[in-house]
Amino acid sequence: MSGKETYNEFSDVSNASKKLKMAVAFEASGKHESALTFTEEALKIQKDYIDAWVFKGVLLDKFGKCDEAMKCFDKIIELKPTYADAYRLKGATLVSLNKLEKAAECFGKAIELDPMDFELRQRLAAIFQKLKKFEDALKCYQEILKHKPDDPTIHYLIGITFSNTGDSERALAAFNEALRLKPDFTNALIAKGIILGKMGRKEEAKLCADKVLKLKSEAGEEESVQNSTNDSIKQGYDAAQKKFRQAFSPDS
Numbered sequence: 001m002s003g004k005e006t007y008n009e010f011s012d013v014s015n016a017s018k019k020l021k022m023a024v025a026f027e028a029s030g031k032h033e034s035a036l037t038f039t040e041e042a043l044k045i046q047k048d049y050i051d052a053w054v055f056k057g058v059l060l061d062k063f064g065k066c067d068e069a070m071k072c073f074d075k076i077i078e079l080k081p082t083y084a085d086a087y088r089l090k091g092a093t094l095v096s097l098n099k100l101e102k103a104a105e106c107f108g109k110a111i112e113l114d115p116m117d118f119e120l121r122q123r124l125a126a127i128f129q130k131l132k133k134f135e136d137a138l139k140c141y142q143e144i145l146k147h148k149p150d151d152p153t154i155h156y157l158i159g160i161t162f163s164n165t166g167d168s169e170r171a172l173a174a175f176n177e178a179l180r181l182k183p184d185f186t187n188a189l190i191a192k193g194i195i196l197g198k199m200g201r202k203e204e205a206k207l208c209a210d211k212v213l214k215l216k217s218e219a220g221e222e223e224s225v226q227n228s229t230n231d232s233i234k235q236g237y238d239a240a241q242k243k244f245r246q247a248f249s250p251d252s
Contacts, residue, residue, distance in 0.1 A: 036056065036063075066097055070094075084117070087113070091103045121143060125140035141154050152179075152185055152188065155174050155188075159171045162174060171195050
């Protein structure tokens with residue numbers, strides 16, 4: 001390769017990076033159309049610019065252009081099959097389209113590439129819950145527990161899963177463990193009270209209800225565990241945007 005060709009390649013990469021930095025700045029200021037324009041200009045300069053493809057996909061998803069966004073994520077996978085974020089973001093887009101089986105496949109592939117992404121395992125478990133694949137959901141939670149045995153939220157979610165299968169005893173045990181780790185865990189108290197009521201243990205259920213009322217009165221608000229579809233997508237967007245703002249801010 002000649003010195004001139006090397007210089008031209010370096011110049012293209014530099015110019016594409018500048019365009020993407022401008023795109024990120026526009027997106028941060030709420031000028032989404034301009035952000036998309038500069039992202040596309042970056043890709044005209046450097047067609048295999050993975051960061052620009054990711055950012056374009058995220059922007060298109062924000063505009064509700066899910067099919068076009070998925071083409072961006074597919075392009076990244078074509079360029080770099082080991083890029084876990086592409087599968088994660090594609091999975092989030094598929095969730096927004098209610099294509100849960102395909103979303104689960106994407107999240108599963110992302111986890112294969114990044115086994116320590118416990119947040120994604122939790123999202124995958126939430127999808128399995130929606131699909132009523134409770135055993136698969138439990139496997140996800142159990143894998144998280146190997147690394148985070150003292151996470152009360154995971155014990156709570158395991159309890160919810162056992163409750164969904166009708167296994168009240170194991171659900172109760174999981175809620176008790178969550179409350180042992182976090183005694184003021186409101187959602188776990190509510191779930192425990194419901195299970196105790198189903199088991200005919202009315203007095204114990206009432207004690208849970210009384211404690212919930214006391215905690216809500218003291219705190220002024222109820223704790224919640226966010227597993228909704230919109231939250232899953234938003235988390236995906238936020239993670240991508242944070243990455244780009246850090247990497248391509250004008251000062252970087």
